[in-house]
Amino acid sequence: MRPKLVAGNWKMQGSLAENxxxxxAVRAGAADLTAQIAICVPFPYLAQARAVxxxxxxxxxxxxxxEHEQGAYTGEVSATMLKDFGCRFVIVGxxxxxxxxxxxxIVVAAKFAAALKAGLMPILCVGExxxxxxxxxxxxxxxxxxxxxxxxxxxxxVAGAVVAYEPVWAIGTGRTATPAQAQEVHALIRARLGxxxxxxxxxxxxxxxxxxxxxxxxxxxxxxxDGGLIGGASLVAQDFLAICTAAQ
Ligand code: 13P
Numbered sequence: 367m368r369p370k371l372v373a374g375n376w377k378m379q380g381s382l383a384e385n386x387x388x389x390x391a392v393r394a395g396a397a398d399l400t401a402q403i404a405i406c407v408p409f410p411y412l413a414q415a416r417a418v419x420x421x422x423x424x425x426x427x428x429x430x431x432x433e434h435e436q437g438a439y440t441g442e443v444s445a446t447m448l449k450d451f452g453c454r455f456v457i458v459g460x461x462x463x464x465x466x467x468x469x470x471x472i473v474v475a476a477k478f479a480a481a482l483k484a485g486l487m488p489i490l491c492v493g494e495x496x497x498x499x500x501x502x503x504x505x506x507x508x509x510x511x512x513x514x515x516x517x518x519x520x521x522x523x524v525a526g527a528v529v530a531y532e533p534v535w536a537i538g539t540g541r542t543a544t545p546a547q548a549q550e551v552h553a554l555i556r557a558r559l560g561x562x563x564x565x566x567x568x569x570x571x572x573x574x575x576x577x578x579x580x581x582x583x584x585x586x587x588x589x590x591x592d593g594g595l596i597g598g599a600s601l602v603a604q605d606f607l608a609i610c611t612a613a614q
């Protein structure tokens with residue numbers, strides 16, 4: 367049985383003052399839970415996340431990483447820098463980065479490779495837009511996004527990481543994919559990897575997109591849904607912990 371993982375993605379939100387209480391509450395609430403829990407914070411708050419979460423069951427990570435190891439890349443943050451701050455996870459290929467910051471499939475694959483090389487666990491996001499779903503090309507889009515990473519890093523590397531299926535139309539909209547819709551794409555992702563590696567059954571595939579305490583249990587009950595990547599609800603300790611509880 368695959369362990370469940372619930373990861374929070376704070377996006378560009380928080381402040382030193384606000385984070386303190388939220389991190390402490392998650393740390394305390396997580397102590398009794400069996401699901402793996404992680405929080406991906408903005409870069410400047412990594413030191414704070416480490417200070418509050420170190421020695422607890424909650425891991426921390428970042429929301430993006432440079433594809434380069436080091437050098438003249440103003441504004442970028444390398445994977446080894448993230449390791450320096452004790453990160454275990456890093457999100458790569460979030461749809462907001464693909465849509466707003468030009469992260470192509472090739473760049474996402476390079477970021478995934480950089481994360482792996484530094485010993486980080488990438489959370490690779492894939493997912494279709496509303497127009498793509500309505501045009502019935504969800505499978506093609508998700509397969510293309512996955513294949514770019516498989517081509518660079520190999521299927522076994524992807525199967526050893528974490529994939530998050532996040533339909534763009536469900537992110538921050540309050541409109542969740544139905545458990546059946548999500549399960550269908552999760553099964554497709556696992557099957558795609560299964561064509562190339564025997565490790566596909568071990569891959570943790572998270573669902574993301576308007577996961578709330580009220581819908582988490584049904585989503586996580588699907589056979590290929592191994593937890594969630596949580597945006598808005600990860601900013602409220604009680605909601606995030608309720609979602610983590612649903613992943614037991
Ligand atoms: P919401 O949970 O706010 O819809 O965000 C999902 C997401 O993008 C997580 O990465």
